[in-house]
Amino acid sequence: MSGQDLKTLKFINAQFLGRKRPTIEAISDEQMDQDSSMVCMTSLSTETTEDREEVLLECLELFESLGLENPTLLKEFHKSYLDYSFNNALPRQMKALDASQPWILYWIACSLRLMNREWLGEDIQRRICKKLFKASLENGPFCGGFGQDPHLVCTYAAINALALCDNVDGCWDQINRQGIYKWLLALKSDNGGFRTGLVVGECDTRTTYCALSVAAMLDILTPELCQGVEQFLLRCQTYEGGFGACPQEDEAHGGYTFCAVAGLAILESVEKCNISMLSEWCSARQTAEEKGLSGRSNKLVDGCYSYWVGAVNTILETQGYSSCIDKPALQEYILKCCQSTERPGLRDKPGKSPDYYHTTYVLMGLSLTEHSFNTTKSASAISTREESDKFQLGAVNPVFGLPIEDLRKFLSHT
Template structure:
């Protein structure tokens, strides 16, 4: 039998939103009911949401056979903001202009190298240099303070413009470098904005990524950065935001691992525990990846966590996720037949963020990665899809930077 505990009214307990349920084991004629493990006894909003999502995914898997990527459908979705105003619900994202440009343009480039027309590339650099008339660093929009995240997104977006009209020469390396030094902390971290920004592993990655692409990785800029990142790995094996035993998170873990890869310091952390943590983010039922323990799967972690797995693979530390299963999740559960774009999970709607990172994650699942020692920060990428009718035909991407591999190589060579 089961009964609710009605006399428990302690509202001071953290996270307590409703009364727990106590199950009492009774006996009749000497026959005992099976005792269910306590973890099964506790129902929360998270466990209920996970059960609901699991049922949705299982239903989709049973009726979907040999899924393929609806390339033309998603191309229309990504091209729409290039010729139409944002819908009312997305107007606030105008303050994140470089991010919007990167998600849309990079998604198109990953779909097909020819999807990003020269005229579109021209409009991209004109828009970005309109935000920062001195060529960087970049804010989220005209008149905003320069920000590490916006600068990272802007440099990535410019990197896929193939130097149209020699636009790369307008990037102000000296200004960006001097600004990065003003954000540098003694402990090796970087504030995201001068004097008022927070600092964590995301800021470190944005700074290190931009600096490496522009050939600005100096001893002063890199001082204590590796130790800052090493201290962010916690007992779970993943990385938190800062070095205070923060909960491991997919986004923070990617930023730390990608930064360590750029700095040649992956061997400074516990890679076995990191690989185990990545493996634990994949669920057998849904087949996708989550960002934290006890959280739902989300297609963006196909890149954030899948990217970490690919970096470990490229550096010779072996596979730690099931790529075929992840591919099934992306293609079966994150595409819709009546709407273009990639959604994070069944029951949600597509958006530009999840479309970009879903495509990056899909590119990871269909290839193997090996470090190319002849070109700094580059990879040798081999397709694993034998049946070309099932292959998504996506552009090979560099998992450290989230960019098409060829574009990154051209950009890197231009500045170094």
């Protein structure tokens, strides 16, 4: 191999395959028996195992330092982090989120609403609506930012953000439902999924869920729009039990699994997937030591999967199946490892910085562990079975990613 080829290989390993450190085989002192030199136990040290050991150590230190305390959510503290965005420009390093402006609005509004409904006041709601409609074509579909092309995933975030705005100034009546419906039909692919945009864009479980969610919330979920969608989503379930991005092509992933299962819930077809394998896969995402959830096999715990995987568990519960995760343990991970008294906002794991994305999905995941849900096949009719009034957060609909009360109001208006 030439020197140039070796450089190319090292670049591919580091940049595309994530192999920044070599795999090291560590041989134990144990042998199969005293008369044999055959090794009976080996362990491999990789970047993932080393990173997990580091995260595990940090989690255990937090569990030990907080002891038997029952930490509470520092809501006022986290509110200061969320409020900052409405009065200050985002830092330069967040320039990449220029095409995700509806998402930022949804994340912040939903976080505020979950912690205290009064924290999302009319003034903020008006500002949210004004910005969203400016980043749209004829009030729907919606774009990621001003002057950009309409995007399906951003339209999903925009509709969710508007649903949190209490129809301030009649904003719900301004949504161009017919225009969005025609646009969604144009995004439909032959395989039953939906593309992100008319010109270019991927087609996977994420985009398909977004299309179903938007259509269901706007009451435009027609048989024509749903044709072939159920089969597309079912073909995305992998041999592991979870769902991948595309049919028979990807490994199971927490985010894609949520999108597929939530999409099937909207279609009232959850029972058509392999529930047993799905439950096992969700259960395997929770580690006994860190107590949180990961998104894939052999990956690190991450606070956002408290919702992505936690919501799948809750959807199964609403279908009449037993819980497949340890909710008290997940609460402990969230409250002890995903929040810090040093910086407001919620984070992925110890050692990481807080951000709007993790703040929202960690909060929604925590909410799902607090509330009990009634059994129903209708995604929009999911309700709670409250056994206590001591909740830190409002109840979330696990299918649509919105507080149940806000979703109810929006759907009744539609």
